[in-house]
Amino acid sequence: MTLRHHLDEATVISFAAGALSPEMSAVAATHVGVCRVCRERLSDAERIGGALLGQQQPTLADEARSARLREAMLKLLDSGPAMEDPPAIGRGPHVLAPTDPDHLPRPLQPYFGRSWRELRWRWVAPGMHMIRAARGSGDTLILLKIAPGKSMPLHSHQGTELTQILQGAYDDALGHFGPGDVADLGDEIEHQPITARGVSCVCVAALDAPLRFPGWLARKLQPMVGL
């Protein structure tokens, strides 16, 4: 897939470092799963992590612990399985046929379930349905379905919004966003997405702070939508 909109490099660093919230990680992983460019950047960011790991300087107290742990490791080498067969490593029972069109992207399944058909969309405004992930660390993770040719209220963000397009498309001041594209928006962005004609736009979004709506109608809508 050739994508136009990628993760911010700063987001890639945090993703590689394990410094994104679980919700942001779920969206970033969904994007990386379909984007070669961001996969390569992630790989670069992990190399930086490796280099930093090598630069750690253990203290004497750390060294003192080492003798006991080394003994334990020697016992593990004696008792453990000799060598794992590469193809079997880590494959859990959850591995799915990746081609099933009814399956949500894997990183989203823990939050929304496995099946598109079984999603229970909630009406929030004309032409707009939403599902909010139940589990969460504090950030908000939502699936949004917006009817074709619909204009969303103008809004800005107090924090970061990470949105991955799963189906359909929208346009805003930043350009055209189609399936697989990600909008990685900071608090300086004010935008008003308008969905493309023909097919509903479905996206997954992680937010770390409430949205800001400048218009009075949108502000009235905010408590209903709960964002």
Place this chain on the structure above:
Amino acid sequence: MSSSETQVRDADYWSCQMEAVSRRRDRDSFLRIYDHYAPRVRLYLKGIGSPEAVAEELAQEALLRLWQRAALYDPARSNLSTWLFRIARNLHIDRVRHEPCWMELENEPEWPDIDGGFSSAESHAEQADLQNRIELLPTIQARLIRMSYFEARSHQEIADQLGIPLGTVKSSLRRAFMRLQLGVRGQV
């Protein structure tokens, strides 16, 4: 000998040790790797929030995996510390933060670079160059990189802690990444 030459020599040294583990199941070589890296992995895990006892347990598990998966090692293509970084981070996110999607990512069949453990082409000279570039980062960029990798701080947490705007945190990290990426990609 310059520090760069030392680093290339170090990377070669660890690569040879790993190759001995991979080809001959050489226990002495494994223990040399263990003695060097286990304390570093423990420190890293404590930094990103594993309690002491958990950091010990996960570091042991990471090094044991290295022993068990050694057959996958390709000395021409891989770097030991990158592989250990990935495994340690994934174990932390899986066991301490209980996030399911990380290990699944690792198991994804179309992710051979992560699933197999060792990453794509990465010469030792490139890794040494990367080490140098990290040391040469401007102070603020180095600080943000360390807060990200060693403390697992989000952009917002960094902004709050240092009292700088969120946008500045992101643009500094972006610039740091571009400087370091030149090292990673082997460009001048």
